Amino acid sequence: MKKIVVLTGAGMSVESGLRTFRGANGMWEDQPVERIATHEGWLNEPEFVNEFYNKMRRKYSDVQPNEGHRLVAQLQDKYDVTVVTQNVDDLHERAGSKKVIHLHGELMKGCSSRDVDDERYHRVLTPEHPDIAPGEKAGDGSLMRPFIVFFGEAVPKIEEAAEAVSQADILIIIGTSLVVYPAAGLKNYAPKGCPIYLIDPADMGYHAMNVTHIQKGASAGMRQLMEIL
Numbered sequence: 001m002k003k004i005v006v007l008t009g010a011g012m013s014v015e016s017g018l019r020t021f022r023g024a025n026g027m028w029e030d031q032p033v034e035r036i037a038t039h040e041g042w043l044n045e046p047e048f049v050n051e052f053y054n055k056m057r058r059k060y061s062d063v064q065p066n067e068g069h070r071l072v073a074q075l076q077d078k079y080d081v082t083v084v085t086q087n088v089d090d091l092h093e094r095a096g097s098k099k100v101i102h103l104h105g106e107l108m109k110g111c112s113s114r115d116v117d118d119e120r121y122h123r124v125l126t127p128e129h130p131d132i133a134p135g136e137k138a139g140d141g142s143l144m145r146p147f148i149v150f151f152g153e154a155v156p157k158i159e160e161a162a163e164a165v166s167q168a169d170i171l172i173i174i175g176t177s178l179v180v181y182p183a184a185g186l187k188n189y190a191p192k193g194c195p196i197y198l199i200d201p202a203d204m205g206y207h208a209m210n211v212t213h214i215q216k217g218a219s220a221g222m223r224q225l226m227e228i229l
Contacts, residue, residue, distance in 0.1 A: 004079040005168040006072050007186060009086045011175020011200055012218050015066040016091055038151050042113070046143055047134045053146040054131040057107060060089070061127035068174065068218030069095035071226060079170075084161040084186065086176060088148060101161050109147035112138035117156050122147060158186075165189040172225065174199040174218050197225055
């Protein structure tokens with residue numbers, strides 16, 4: 001069974017009503033990034049940071065996967081598919097994708113502030129119970145924090161993602177400008193001659209021989225790609 005790796009960014013979830021973090025009217029909601037998305041911001045105001053992400057979970061708890069998410073999951077009928085996403089939402093999983101690598105964390109999880117990546121202390125948050133309470137502790141006794149990779153923190157899953165891309169027979173890139181590193185470097189791990197399909201409505205300026213640019217949004221682009229494949 002051929003292996004497909006699908007690398008997705010914020011443009012994947014726009015049709016579901018999720019705004020990008022960095023774009024105009026983005027999810028930072030006029031808060032300085034330094035205050036709510038850095039380790040220093042967390043140390044300075046842990047309750048404020050937790051409540052910011054609590055509000056975000058409440059706000060987006062009723063968001064649904066779009067057709068693009070569902071078509072990516074449908075690829076599993078014929079291919080061995082790994083999704084590598086820069087998004088912190090769980091829309092790929094909810095659409096049915098089985099293997100999802102989250103590079104930047106997961107909004108619907110809390111974790112230890114002592115060891116962010118220790119899965120023993122991860123807690124799944126739900127639409128019914130989306131909040132981390134003030135002063136709430138993780139299983140190791142440290143303050144619980146959002147399982148989000150803050151700016152300046154290491155991206156722990158990047159090596160796993162690079163390994164997946166290095167084994168791909170087909171690479172699909174959806175809704176990411178690929179300018180933010182280290183994720184931007186992942187395409188360079190694709191094997192020589194591996195066909196790359198880029199789905200994004202913007203003119204990305206890619207003219208490489210093995211890159212096919214489908215200049216559409218996630219859902220329309222995936223519909224066209226399904227016909228090609």
